[in-house]
Amino acid sequence: MKKLLVIPILATVACWAQEQPTGMVEVGYRATPALNGDLNTYRSVVNLGEGPRLLRAEFTLPGGKFYDTFTFRANNWGGDPYNSARLTAEKFGVYRATVVYRNTTYFNALPSFANVTGAFNQRSFDQKQRFFDADVDFRPGKGFSPFIGVSRQGARGNAVSPLVFDENNYPAASTVSFGYTTARVGLRWTREKYHFTFEQSVARFHDDQTLSVDTRSNGNRPGTYLGQQLFLLNGKDSYGISGTTNTTGIHGTVSPASWIDLSGQFFYTRPSTTANFTESAAGLFFLLDTFRFTNGIQTAASSEAVQPRTTGNVAVELRPWRRLRLVDSVSTDRIHNQSTLPVIWNYNENRFEAFFDVTKWLTIRAGERSTWGESFTPRSRLDKLEGSEQGRIERTAFIGGIVLRPIKALTINADTEQASGDHAWFRTTLTDFNSLKLRARYQLNQNWSMTGHFIRLNGSNPTWAGNYAFSNATGGASVQWQQAKSRRLSVLAEYVRGALYSDILYRDPASFGSLRSLYRDNLHSATLLTDFKVHSRIAVSAGGTLLRTGGTRPTSYYQPQGRITMPLRANCEFFAEWRYYDFGQVIFSREQFRTHQIMIALRIKTAPAIKK
């Protein structure tokens, strides 16, 4: 309720500052009269509850002595899971300030993400995440423009996460608290022919988590293990993690002559963390390392990690001839840490592309993109080997495309990439692939516009263990129509069809037998949004999104909605909104839900500002 009051108070204060602010407030009440199905899934997907809400508040103050623009916006306060507030103020050429605050309730309790039995619902979260971001640019648009900023991102809440003791694990109540605070300062130096930005930031991080179990539990292994029933009487894990990150960034552009542009970016970060971990548990456990049973576990461990990362990019654009542009871009990204468990990762990319304007309505481009890199990382304990594991990536791709404007109203963009390589980081990284992207936009007249797209990616990664075959294709079209003069009716209709296919062999760790992982996702999505003015001031909106997928996890998700808006007084409108959520799954039918939502609300506007 306090939150509900803050925004109108702020708005009122702002109104006192000037005589003629403009703005509006939307307040309403939401009801969910019939929620059928799984509440946990509903909360994981939609999570909109009942009660009074401040749906929207918006105030703009006319230019004053200390600002040319001053805007305050707030959305979805009073108990909704996603709410935000944003304040911007600017005095042209003097300062520009932006403050953003967002809350997100992250609720997730979906057993089916792990396996078909759904018996192990032990990775659930119920957290409040907060984001705060404040930036002030001084003398924006001027030659020297310093800026400062502060960000804070954090979360608190509860979770269910397992306590893991080798051959068994036990669901435990967990508390989570983490925060990341960044302060930054920088300077922009802009002249007609060049620009440079220097930025330095310092960040502090903490992550505290505890997991505890106070009652006897047999855990997730209901049967015996080597003839004994493993159990936990009580147990507790505590994590205390803190860290810092220092970041230095420089980027700039230079245009020394009309036929050449240069640009570059350089970033160096040095993140470090220190972790302290304690664990105590009583019960009966089996320790794999020593291959014996034990009745108690006491562990205290600490660790440090430092991971310097350097990233750089230089690009040049040459225009030797009016119709020709040559663009080359070289990038590198490198992690080299100094610890006893070295992580070395180098990733490099060179991209060259030539653009040629064949005519005023046709531009073609062609070039090459080369990617190469290597990594040395500690072997995973999974394979019981020590030392480093080496990975590589080597790939060369032909890139090409066209921009076609046969008539002024029609634009067609096409992109293609044909890649082949010798190495890839992982089995699911594509070494050889071809992609095609087509987009078209047609603005027939003021009333009609149409867009269409077709995107296809086919790829493979042949390895010793078998080939990985992947393809993903989506195509869609949208039509938008608006009555040009009266604007009484507007319609947006959109349809998207997608087909994703993935096929790979994997090994059964126990038998070493070869198994197949086949994943398909065939998508149909339709969207309709219509606005119709029944009367000069009564408006009706209707439409929504219908989504159906087939394949490995057949799912349907329908979100139709409707709204009617009508005036009560000159500055006051009433609106009623209906939404329906219907989430269905063929395999995991226990995680379905459907619900109606009804919202009634008032929109109260201030009188329009009188021009001075």
Add this chain to the structure above:
Amino acid sequence: MWVFALAAMAQAPNPKWESCAACHEDLVNSFTKNRHAGVKQACDSCHGNTAKHAETADPAEIHNPRKMTAKAGEATCLACHKNQATHVGRVSSGHGRGEVACTSCHNVHASTQPAQPKDKNAQCMGCHTEARAQFSKPFAHKVQQGQVNCVDCHNPHGTFQPKAQASTARHGGNEPGCLKCHTDKRGPFRYEHKPVRIEACSTCHEPHGSVNPRMLTRSDVSLQCLECHVALPVNTASRQVLGGIPPAFHNIRDPFYRNCTVCHTKIHGSHVSKALLK
């Protein structure tokens, strides 16, 4: 307070507007609340010499970037905006290469009042229709609810990073853009899960949306893991890849072993367990 003291430096109204306002009153009224209002020769900067147009009222006597080809229109904007922080990666961006006109997204005359997040997202999805379908999936970032903007993750002007991820813009330096919000996954960890560092989050997650919980790319966690963690003679094969081998006691016919993240709870990286158990 010194910020406000600088307020006196504000630009005086441009006398040039007066002749334009005679016919284009709405545009000029809106324009005076705009950052461009501070530009000297405000209208002439983009539209060329407006004096002749003011006399004849002939549209042919004036430049209209919206009606030019994208490249010509872009040249008008970049005459001032080329050397700016947001445009450093422009030459590598999809929008730059595809010659998407600045006026496709920006309304140059509009007041500076920032657009609602939902409106911004709708603008992106006007062309990227496939994104609207992806965000309509049940497990997705809350873009349709207005909690997340497309520009929170992407820099539409371009960066040299894949998919124009905006990680280099003020937040997180050179770290993947996802970590801007998911700070608990930042690390560095003593024991890293390699894809997080090497290929970033999209190895396992669909960043826009998925029909699989946790926005995973597979509906079953065990397959998500085993597709990479397969018995491989690493460092000897001509096409070597990263990925350890699960020990043989992982009997994946037993549901206990198919729920990988119930044991490997710190799947994004661990400070104390090499097997990412805790």
